[in-house]
Amino acid sequence: MNEMQVDQEFRRFVETVAAIALEAPLVTPVRKERRSPAPLMAIVGGFTAVLLVLGLSSVVLVQESKTARSVGAESPAEILDYDAQDPLDDFILDTENAIVLRSLVDAALADAGVDLTVTKAVAERRDLSDGGMVHVAVLDEDGFLVISVDYQGITDAQRESESESRTDTIVQNLVSVPGESTRYGTLRVDADAPTPIASLRSDEGELIFAVIQERMHVRLTDDTLRAITLQIAAGLDQLAR
Amino acid sequence: MGSPGGKIPVTRIGDWWRLRVVEAERNHIGLVTPGGEYVHHAEELTRFATSLVGPSDALDVVHDAVLSLMTSGRLVDAENPRALLYRAVLARSNSLHRSVFRRRRREQRFAESLIVADPERRPDVTAALVRLSPQQRACIWLAYWEDLSADQIAERLGIAAGTVKSHLARARERLRRVIGE
Numbered sequence: 051m052n053e054m055q056v057d058q059e060f061r062r063f064v065e066t067v068a069a070i071a072l073e074a075p076l077v078t079p080v081r082k083e084r085r086s087p088a089p090l091m092a093i094v095g096g097f098t099a100v101l102l103v104l105g106l107s108s109v110v111l112v113q114e115s116k117t118a119r120s121v122g123a124e125s126p127a128e129i130l131d132y133d134a135q136d137p138l139d140d141f142i143l144d145t146e147n148a149i150v151l152r153s154l155v156d157a158a159l160a161d162a163g164v165d166l167t168v169t170k171a172v173a174e175r176r177d178l179s180d181g182g183m184v185h186v187a188v189l190d191e192d193g194f195l196v197i198s199v200d201y202q203g204i205t206d207a208q209r210e211s212e213s214e215s216r217t218d219t220i221v222q223n224l225v226s227v228p229g230e231s232t233r234y235g236t237l238r239v240d241a242d243a244p245t246p247i248a249s250l251r252s253d254e255g256e257l258i259f260a261v262i263q264e265r266m267h268v269r270l271t272d273d274t275l276r277a278i279t280l281q282i283a284a285g286l287d288q289l290a291r
Numbered sequence: 292m293g294s295p296g297g298k299i300p301v302t303r304i305g306d307w308w309r310l311r312v313v314e315a316e317r318n319h320i321g322l323v324t325p326g327g328e329y330v331h332h333a334e335e336l337t338r339f340a341t342s343l344v345g346p347s348d349a350l351d352v353v354h355d356a357v358l359s360l361m362t363s364g365r366l367v368d369a370e371n372p373r374a375l376l377y378r379a380v381l382a383r384s385n386s387l388h389r390s391v392f393r394r395r396r397r398e399q400r401f402a403e404s405l406i407v408a409d410p411e412r413r414p415d416v417t418a419a420l421v422r423l424s425p426q427q428r429a430c431i432w433l434a435y436w437e438d439l440s441a442d443q444i445a446e447r448l449g450i451a452a453g454t455v456k457s458h459l460a461r462a463r464e465r466l467r468r469v470i471g472e
Contacts, residue, residue: 148354150358
């Protein structure tokens with residue numbers, strides 16, 4: 051009798067595992083009583099936080115006429131309650147781009163002595179050459195964004211005007227920061243900003259490394275932000291060759 | 292840099308991977324779809340990894356395993372890339388399990404996800420299932436989900452058939468004890 055029960059339990063186990071394995075990315079961003087942050091809940095929280103903090107809500111994630119409820123006055127915790135269209139609809143997990151950017155960011159953080167690793171990596175369905183984006187996030191234990199790293203492709207139209215693609219205010223503010231010409235593009239760093247940020251823009255795309263300072267226990271210096279951003283860019287450049 | 296294979300769209304980050312992919316496709320490895328967008332085996336590997344470490348860490352394990360194989364170049368030359376991917380995922384899961392404290396926390400998260408998905412299962416059975424070793428769970432997954440024989444599991448995981456039987460027998464024994472209590 052026990053033998054049959056053992057078989058049944060194992061079959062039930064694998065069926066449950068199969069169900070939860072690929073269901074996780076389909077979870078909708080509705081806040082639940084959390085025992086531990088499920089991967090997508092965490093990333094949705096992270097993305098929602100980045101919408102709030104970086105003011106990207108009407109730009110990058112919803113560029114293709116996706117609608118999102120206004121989140122301006124809400125706290126990060128409240129934002130998770132909204133039931134608007136999932137801002138990750140146009141994103142997929144586990145792409146090659148996401149895997150690569152994740153590994154580069156992890157290495158750059160480690161080399162800079164930052165004891166954090168990427169929690170999740172996603173990529174937009176659009177190709178980078180069409181302005182698509184790859185995003186990796188470092189989330190804290192509560193599922194809130196600590197570091198956001200985006201690589202967004204630049205379209206031919208955007209290439210004409212540097213400011214045109216900088217529709218979000220915090221990144222736009224970087225335009226006033228003197229740019230440093232590097233072999234990977236123009237680097238701008240502002241470690242003293244409320245949201246410390248570095249941007250490296252080339253003809254093909256823009257890498258943006260942003261720190262959500264209120265969630266970060268230390269403040270990264272200009273030099274550290276510069277080193278991390280350049281290291282990631284160097285990795286991308288090397289891989290593209 | 293041009294687009295390898297002609298039809299694959301050029302993207303700065305993806306070019307490196309796609310070069311590997313085209314090589315793999317030429318060798319009939321079938322790792323990705325023709326668009327280079329998604330790893331063919333990603334779903335099955337994610338399920339397999341979930342059976343080993345639970346849903347919270349499964350994608351990380353698959354990412355790390357795939358990246359490790361990509362950077363080493365072993366995938367392109369592999370006779371059985373699917374088996375190599377499974378072994379890499381199992382190896383990565385094993386390394387995750389090395390820290391006792393992290394393992395306990397992972398087991399707890401895994402158990403919670405099982406309880407949410409199947410609340411009627413006996414808690415002691417759930418606990419026993421998540422405490423099986425990754426090797427034991429790997430064998431159970433391949434035996435009960437993929438219906439592989441001991442010989443086939445051995446081939447997939449690169450271990451002896453006797454070892455597979457031993458893992459399965461020990462896992463069954465552990466569960467039998469719990470059920471019998």
